[in-house]
Amino acid sequence: MNTQIKFTLNGSPVMVEAPGEISLLRLLRDHLNLTGTKEGCAIGECGACSVLLDGRVVNSCLVLAPQVNGREVVTIEGLGQQDGAHSASDLQAAFVKYGAVQCGYCTPGLVIAGEALLRSNPMPTRAEIIDGIAGNLCRCTGYQQIVDAIEQTALQRAERTQQHAAAKVQE
Template structure:
């Protein structure tokens, strides 16, 4: 079937089977491999995307259900020049990245939180990350990166655009 939606700020139209997940649509049909497959039961968050701005596990979303909606993947998160945005830079600075497999999902989860909460507490950050598993980091430096970004964005009158 033909599925029309907004993918990383551009309208797209794709002919895909109706019985696949959004995760499979992104990885197999758009070759956007930044969104990871790790459990396929909605437990790990490695496949996180922003669906109409909200955090979603793309492995639990039926591909046809994104018709007419807005999907942002990790490939759609960057600074205006295409480099890392402030959140991604803080992941690097704070040492939040190890094997990196969960990191696209973590960045997405961080953006989803910061879109609705400008200065979250560390506990609120932890709550927002509770659906995203990381086996490497113990989460400390990921929380640090999101906390630092929140402070940075709160201090700036015009927070850096996270997408273009």
């Protein structure tokens, strides 16, 4: 039975007809052709399907598609700056720079988890970063460089915030 699902996806309103019993992951991949969000286990253990739902990280394989009605979903495709041409977010760029990407299959989910962490805790300790990505499995990296990438992004964002504040004071 198809049902109508209306929500905000990566900043834009969408309306889609889809079976009511499918997961948000299947809705994104099979009905909206957003394949950046990956399926690794389909039981909420691996985090490869992580997306932001109203700013919180969720396993999209465990969310029923109709549950996102009226809510805001951000996927890996929506994280970059949307000013004109799509470009990578600072966190996405840091993942590349610090060697946090290998096979890349877990990467979208880990970037999403890292982004959710930084939004709720802008200056996390290394231990807090590890805690924040504990729901995301990676088989390639051993996590060290992923933690580096999130840590360095936090530092850069803090520096930028300080610069903005200083600029405001000068004004």
